[in-house]
Amino acid sequence: MFSVSHVHHVAIICSDYERSKHFYSGILGFKILKETYREARLSYKLDLAINQDQQIELFSFPTPPARPSRPEAQGLRHLAFAVSDLHACIQHLEQNNIATEEIRLDELTGKRFTFFADPDGLPLELYEA
Template sequence: MQILQSVHHIAIICSDYDRSKHFYTHILGFEIVREVFRKERQSYKLDLALNGQYCIELFSFPDPPARVSQPEASGLRHLAFAVADLALAITHLEQNGIKCEPVRTDEYTGKRFTFFSDPDGLPLELYEV
């Protein structure tokens, strides 16, 4: 019996709220759905959508501990975004000071992809579809 319908959202805790908010909205192009400051937790919660679909909750907390986030570390490996033109997406990121790894080709699908990092080192992927 299948009980899951889809992925609802991805939650990310950032170390510098303003820097991460700028990265996800101005550089990657997510739309702000809602932004709230939760005074009792000294925490922001920013709900973000991509093409009208709600998908990321960006949180800030005072002094969050660092997390190992290399792609081969145990836990979440990376978050991947589909792009129509990988070269154009890489150029956009590089124009905004974001370094991408060399482009690789998926040996099974023949599709091209690359990795880059968010401001806290979370591994992100662009996958050309």
């Protein structure tokens, strides 16, 4: 039987490694687990812990092709992070010059959420759990 316990990681390819490294570790506060430079690929791989179970793998490549990243584009819609205090998170992002959309209300769950973007425009969501 096929059985999944949780999502282990989400892989993101960035256009500016240092800028994205600062965004995910310095601003969002994800803990750096391991940083590897792969000489043969001229590429970095950064393992970041979101919590004990989930991670982000941040990759850099010399010239990655652009990809549409609007929330309604075909493919991955967005990456959502569960937070306990939506206003505190929005305030932290604003203090770091990161704009967020207006707070919305999930009509199915009654929960509040907002969207913002990473340095490459990847749509990210804060969902008040």
